Amino acid sequence: MADQTDDQHQAVDAYARELTAFADALHVLHVDCGSPSYREIATAARAAGRVSLSSSAISEAISGKRLPSLDFTLELVRQLAKTDQGVLDQWRERWKRVKIHQRQSGAHRKRSGTRSKIEEAPDQPLPGGGQGVLPAAHLEAERIVKNAQAQAESIIEKARIQADEMTASATQMLLDATERGTIHVVAQLKLREHCRIALVGPPGSGKGTQSPFLSKLLEVPVLHLGELFRDNIRGGTRLGHKARRHMERGELVPDEVTLGMLEVRLQDRDTQHGFILDGIPRTLGQAEAVDNLLARTSEKIDAALNFEVGRDESFRRLVGRRICKKDSSHVAHIMYAAPQKDGICDICGGPLYLREDDSRNVIASRWDAWNVQSELVVKKYGSERRLVTISGTGTVSSVTERAISALNAYFG
Numbered sequence: 552m553a554d555q556t557d558d559q560h561q562a563v564d565a566y567a568r569e570l571t572a573f574a575d576a577l578h579v580l581h582v583d584c585g586s587p588s589y590r591e592i593a594t595a596a597r598a599a600g601r602v603s604l605s606s607s608a609i610s611e612a613i614s615g616k617r618l619p620s621l622d623f624t625l626e627l628v629r630q631l632a633k634t635d636q637g638v639l640d641q642w643r644e645r646w647k648r649v650k651i652h653q654r655q656s657g658a659h660r661k662r663s664g665t666r667s668k669i670e671e672a673p674d675q676p677l678p679g680g681g682q683g684v685l686p687a688a689h690l691e692a693e694r695i696v697k698n699a700q701a702q703a704e705s706i707i708e709k710a711r712i713q714a715d716e717m718t719a720s721a722t723q724m725l726l727d728a729t730e731r732g733t734i735h736v737v738a739q740l741k742l743r744e745h746c747r748i749a750l751v752g753p754p755g756s757g758k759g760t761q762s763p764f765l766s767k768l769l770e771v772p773v774l775h776l777g778e779l780f781r782d783n784i785r786g787g788t789r790l791g792h793k794a795r796r797h798m799e800r801g802e803l804v805p806d807e808v809t810l811g812m813l814e815v816r817l818q819d820r821d822t823q824h825g826f827i828l829d830g831i832p833r834t835l836g837q838a839e840a841v842d843n844l845l846a847r848t849s850e851k852i853d854a855a856l857n858f859e860v861g862r863d864e865s866f867r868r869l870v871g872r873r874i875c876k877k878d879s880s881h882v883a884h885i886m887y888a889a890p891q892k893d894g895i896c897d898i899c900g901g902p903l904y905l906r907e908d909d910s911r912n913v914i915a916s917r918w919d920a921w922n923v924q925s926e927l928v929v930k931k932y933g934s935e936r937r938l939v940t941i942s943g944t945g946t947v948s949s950v951t952e953r954a955i956s957a958l959n960a961y962f963g
Contacts, residue, residue, distance in 0.1 A: 566656040569649045571946055572888040574615030576645070577627070578948040581613055582764050584631045592630050602626035615946050618653055621646050641897075648891065736959040737768050743962065746771055746825035747850065749832065749841070751929055752858030754917040755865030756943040757950060761858070762829045764951045772821045776830025779812040780804070790815075810840050817844075828852070835927040854961055855932035856954060858943035862918060869909045877901030 581587075589606035596604040602622045609627060612619040619627070621643065628642050740746060746769050750758040762773045780798075783791030790811050794804045809831065816822070832838035845851050860868075867886065875881035875896040883890045883903055890897050907913060932938040939961045941953045 562652070562656045566649070566652040568886055569652045569889075570618055571615050572884075573618070573645060573649045574613055575888070575947045577613045578946070578951075580628065580631050582767050582951075586768065587631075592627070595630050596626055599626075599630075601629075604630070614948055618646075618649055621650075644891065736955055739959055740769055740955070740962065744824065745850075745853070746958075747845075747853045748825070748958070749828040749838075749852045749855045749932075750858070751832075751855050751925065751932070752943060753860060753862075753865055753921045753925070754914055755868040756858035756860040757868075757947075758829055758858060760947060761950060761954060762827055764947070765954060766827055768951070768955060769825070769827075771825040771827060773827045773829055774813065774816055774822070774831075776809065779809070779816060783812050806834075806837055806840060809837075810844060813841070814844055825853075832928055834924045835931060838928045838931055852932075852937060854939050854958060855929070855937055856958065857929055857932075857938055857940040858950075859940060860943040864944060865918070866911070866914055869914050870905075870911060872905070872909050873903035874906055875899065875901040875903055 589609040592609055593604045593606050596602060602625075604623065604626060608619060608623065611617055612623070612627065624642060624646050625639055628639060632638065748765070748769075748771075750762060752758055759775075762775070766773045780791075780794055784795050785791070790808050793808050794812075797804050797808070813831065817826070828841070832841050842851060868884075871885040871887070873883045873885065873890070873894075875883075875898070877896065877899050878901065881896050881898045881901070882888075883896065890903060894903050895901075896903055908917075929938065939957050941950070941957045943950060945953070
């Protein structure tokens with residue numbers, strides 16, 4: 552019995568993970584296509600005349616509340632990406648994989664429910680001294696009980712339908728209000744003359760995941776420390792040569808080199824109205840140096856967005872992550888976004904591997920460094936009333952919405 556219960560829980564957990572990964576993929580597609588409002592998507596689908604898409608159903612699909620139908624999914628992808636048949640086929644296979652987990656989860660629930668009813672049914676020995684004939688009173692009692700059960704089930708079903716209708720109506724109103732609110736909040740942030748944000752948080756808190764979404768919504772570039780290193784080394788700059796020498800010797804790149812790269816990058820026109828720092832500052836010294844660098848042009852970090860996440864969740868995220876060797880921007884996860892073929896990238900077919908930085912020992916060391924050094928950065932911004940803290944747990948879309956709302960509340 553315990554084994555059967557474990558199987559049921561595993562099936563339910565597997566379906567939840569697949570549904571979350573499916574919803575996150577839809578969210579990524581939505582943001583990549585300019586984040587059109589759900590109402591705009593629904594109107595375009597209505598004009599196409601193939602499959603009806605409502606704002607509430609689109610929101611539920613992207614937020615991972617339930618798995619939409621296959622026709623709904625393909626029409627949503629068509630409306631967002633205007634894509635070719637090959638991409639639609641990939642989404643069809645992705646949907647089928649989630650559907651299989653959904654059916655397995657449902658089958659376990661049904662089997663569990665049937666077993667419970669059988670186990671709970673009491674033994675009913677034949678009365679009358681084993682003659683096998685039930686007294687008339689006993690038969691009448693059984694009939695009354697059955698009728699009462701049927702009436703009760705009918706009443707419960709009607710109440711359930713009415714409750715579902717009320718819930719659907721309330722959900723629609725809430726979704727419409729949320730959609731209008733999110734669009735309004737983003738519009739308010741865009742009205743600011745500039746938006747300079749530093750992302751902080753422990754390893755695996757979601758900074759790298761959220762930065763491209765925030766960049767698209769706020770229309771400011773991400774200045775990622777790793778990309779600064781790669782661009783300068785690839786471009787053969789003086790600072791790139793210095794960084795390469797330290798990296799080849801297994802040494803940390805000095806702050807003066809890192810900040811020099813950042814200073815050059817800040818001179819580009821796309822940073823005029825703001826930017827998002829990812830990967831820097833990691834130490835109190837770096838935070839103070841960034842402040843001094845920006846002060847030369849009478850600028851400053853407007854807000855530090857801090858993602859809070861537990862150590863256990865961080866380990867689950869990072870240890871399970873797999874990177875494509877052909878394209879490091881292609882990322883899979885053995886729990887949350889498992890590839891269709893083990894060890895093979897779904898996007899380009901390249902081999903997937905576990906980065907050394909994502910091993911348990913390295914993650915533990917990074918957390919120790921965070922506790923010793925980076926928490927001082929959080930305290931600095933907090934003491935200066937420039938800290939905005941949110942929970943980093945949940946679906947990608949929910950964390951993005953949480954970040955946008957928190958920033959808007961901070962800026963007033």
